[in-house]
Amino acid sequence: MKILIAEDDMASRKYLFKLLSKYGDCDITVDGFEALDAFMLALNDGEPYNLICLDIMMPRLDGVKTLKAIRHLEKEKGINDSQRVKIIMTTALNETSTVFGAFDNGCDAYAAKPIDSVKMVEVMQRLGLIT
Numbered sequence: 001m002k003i004l005i006a007e008d009d010m011a012s013r014k015y016l017f018k019l020l021s022k023y024g025d026c027d028i029t030v031d032g033f034e035a036l037d038a039f040m041l042a043l044n045d046g047e048p049y050n051l052i053c054l055d056i057m058m059p060r061l062d063g064v065k066t067l068k069a070i071r072h073l074e075k076e077k078g079i080n081d082s083q084r085v086k087i088i089m090t091t092a093l094n095e096t097s098t099v100f101g102a103f104d105n106g107c108d109a110y111a112a113k114p115i116d117s118v119k120m121v122e123v124m125q126r127l128g129l130i131t
Helices: 008-020 031-043 063-076 096-104 119-124
Strands: 002-004 024-031 051-055 085-089 109-112
Touching: 002 008, 002 031, 008 024, 008 051, 024 031, 031 051, 031 063, 031 085, 063 085, 063 096, 085 096, 096 109, 109 119
Parallel strands: 002 024, 002 051, 051 085, 085 109
Antiparallel strands: none
């Protein structure tokens, strides 16, 4: 599995990298622009990501705008819903409107910080990424 972690907080990046490296190859970005660059590079190389963990609150380009851009790019490339990348939004925010907004824009799951490793694995299983 190919995984992208888009997270501006170093502690969260390290934690997610350690957790997710057990399940695949992880790339790390620190903001939405870097995440979009990595997403497009992987897509153009014919090796798209299977999972993106996307922090909602990032500098320069936040997670929700990054999510919208990724889903737009997938539509432009003719990628159907069953083939698109699975996106788990991560955040310390506890605002239901933010969570619902992320789902409205095409995220597949939501994980509150601090990330619970057992729940994260369960979410990846539910999304069909791991067995």
